[in-house]
Amino acid sequence: MPDPLDLLRPLGLSRPLGLLRDAAWTAEQLGRSALGQERLRLAVTGLSRSGKTVFITSLLANLLAAGQGRRVLPALEQASGGRLRDVRLVPAVAQTVPRFDLSGHLAALAADPPAWPDRTEDLSTVELTLTLERASWFGGGLLGRRTVTLELLDYPGEWLLDLPMLSQDYAAWSAATLARLRQEPRLSVAAEFLAFIDALPAAAPPEEALARRGFVLYRDALRTLRDDLGMRLLQPGRALNPGPRGEAPILWFFPLPHPDGGGLADLLRQRFDAYLADQRESFFEPYFRRFRRQAVLVDVLGALHAGQAAFEDTADALAAIAAALRAEESWLDRLLGVGPERVAFVATKADHVPSRQRDALAALLGSLVGGAEPPAEASSVHVLASVRCTEDDVATLDGRPVAAVRGVLLENGRSARVYPGEVPLRRPEPGFWTHGFFRMPEFQPPRLDPAGAAGVPHLGLDALLARLIGDLL
Numbered sequence: 001m002p003d004p005l006d007l008l009r010p011l012g013l014s015r016p017l018g019l020l021r022d023a024a025w026t027a028e029q030l031g032r033s034a035l036g037q038e039r040l041r042l043a044v045t046g047l048s049r050s051g052k053t054v055f056i057t058s059l060l061a062n063l064l065a066a067g068q069g070r071r072v073l074p075a076l077e078q079a080s081g082g083r084l085r086d087v088r089l090v091p092a093v094a095q096t097v098p099r100f101d102l103s104g105h106l107a108a109l110a111a112d113p114p115a116w117p118d119r120t121e122d123l124s125t126v127e128l129t130l131t132l133e134r135a136s137w138f139g140g141g142l143l144g145r146r147t148v149t150l151e152l153l154d155y156p157g158e159w160l161l162d163l164p165m166l167s168q169d170y171a172a173w174s175a176a177t178l179a180r181l182r183q184e185p186r187l188s189v190a191a192e193f194l195a196f197i198d199a200l201p202a203a204a205p206p207e208e209a210l211a212r213r214g215f216v217l218y219r220d221a222l223r224t225l226r227d228d229l230g231m232r233l234l235q236p237g238r239a240l241n242p243g244p245r246g247e248a249p250i251l252w253f254f255p256l257p258h259p260d261g262g263g264l265a266d267l268l269r270q271r272f273d274a275y276l277a278d279q280r281e282s283f284f285e286p287y288f289r290r291f292r293r294q295a296v297l298v299d300v301l302g303a304l305h306a307g308q309a310a311f312e313d314t315a316d317a318l319a320a321i322a323a324a325l326r327a328e329e330s331w332l333d334r335l336l337g338v339g340p341e342r343v344a345f346v347a348t349k350a351d352h353v354p355s356r357q358r359d360a361l362a363a364l365l366g367s368l369v370g371g372a373e374p375p376a377e378a379s380s381v382h383v384l385a386s387v388r389c390t391e392d393d394v395a396t397l398d399g400r401p402v403a404a405v406r407g408v409l410l411e412n413g414r415s416a417r418v419y420p421g422e423v424p425l426r427r428p429e430p431g432f433w434t435h436g437f438f439r440m441p442e443f444q445p446p447r448l449d450p451a452g453a454a455g456v457p458h459l460g461l462d463a464l465l466a467r468l469i470g471d472l473l
């Protein structure tokens with residue numbers, strides 16, 4: 001029998017992910033569906049700080065509240081035909097994967113003063129069972145109830161940038177990465193690293209001290225680019241966020257100007273290949289890949305606030321991820337006959353702008369992910385605040401009333417009225433950066449019930465869920 005992976009090579013897919021497990025999974029899914037026990041995997045995807053952990057916390061709290069009969073997700077309730085009867089967290093029995101800390105995150109959000117979650121350092125999963133009445137055209141109450149298990153994945157956003165790397169080799173990755181680093185404002189931050197690699201002879205020996213030194217300089221440059229300049233297109237993900245295994249030797253690689261040479265280049269190429277193989281096996285294949293629905297969260301407003309270079313960088317990172325997701329979808333489609341799955345692109349933290357600017361925010365995100373093409377049928381664009389921290393208000397600018405928001409500032413606990421600026425409808429023209437401005441202070445979450453029984457105030461979470469999973473409920 002031919003190796004199924006060989007079948008993919010003519011399609012130019014040299015590194016397919018988890019094909020065999022997918023076939024098994026599809027069969028398992030059909031079996032479960034017949035028994036009335038479907039499983040629905042929803043991947044919550046996004047660049048670092050895009051709002052994944054807060055989103056999952058709000059989604060869980062609100063679904064649990066909806067299961068108690070609270071009207072916190074009206075659009076989802078409508079999409080499910082009002083058939084949702086019960087929602088429960090599935091207890092962790094003997095899981096090897098860390099558990100998403102819902103009660104910890106809710107307690108922190110509800111504390112006095114409230115705190116947002118820390119950066120996510122490792123992947124974690126959580127499952128909910130949703131009990132629903134069967135649709136009436138199948139015979140109503142006679143067929144009783146069905147359960148849908150909803151599985152969610154949370155992970156450090158930096159790791160998502162390894163996805164587009166899976167289709168590159170070390171030479172192509174080195175060239176693309178160095179071309180970006182040699183442009184300002186990255187160039188100044190990466191100057192020491194660039195001077196180090198430019199001074200290396202093409203035939204540098206495969207010495208560990210050189211590899212370590214290069215890696216440390218490269219990693220430190222990536223950290224500064226992320227933390228001080230708000231850059232997102234930074235690879236590899238584990239250099240920034242190594243996960244529980246720490247900085248293992250597999251990570252000690254970096255781009256070289258002579259990536260085809262022997263010696264050091266050979267060593268770094270081997271590590272690059274081993275790193276991607278490991279990320280594929282330990283993260284993308286078992287967790288990321290078989291999620292049927294994806295919410296791709298994007299902090300568009302944060303990128304506008306961080307300025308032109310950070311915005312362009314975020315847009316490039318998003319385009320690379322959208323292309324990688326599209327490529328995955330299309331080969332799965334062709335090979336397994338799995339219908340187009342749904343991907344929702346979501347602009348988060350939309351409570352930073354007043355309601356009349358949220359349509360502009362959706363248009364801007366649409367222009368970033370869709371480019372000139374119309375959006376694919378399976379994808380949609382949304383605006384969302386997982387935890388709504390503001391109310392609409394009116395401010396005065398140059399003597400004229402302008403739409404603003406009011407919320408409590410995290411830095412001093414005081415209520416403030418904020419005019420954020422105007423959200424452009426598409427990728428901003430250069431004039432936007434010279435004359436315009438976009439303000440985005442950190443707001444405090446509103447007073448919440450630590451048990452989360454009443455849900456969490458949000459903007460647009462119900463419409464997003466209706467679009468993403470409503471058809472399966």
Ligand SMILES: Nc1nc2c(ncn2[C@@H]2O[C@H](COP(=O)(O)OP(=O)(O)OP(=O)(O)O)[C@@H](O)[C@H]2O)c(=O)[nH]1
Pocket residue numbers: 046047048049050051052053054055116117118119120121155156157158348349350351352384385386387388389442443
């Ligand atoms: N006002 C407001 N702020 C939000 C909202 N969601 C997220 N934030 C802010 O964005 C920050 C990042 O959110 P997280 O959910 O931790 O982001 P993440 O994607 O999990 O980040 P990593 O774990 O680092 O990848 C939070 O600390 C909040 O300051 C929201 O709905 N409204």
Ligand SMILES: [Mg+2]
Pocket residue numbers: 052053054118119120154155156157
């Ligand atoms: Mg997180």
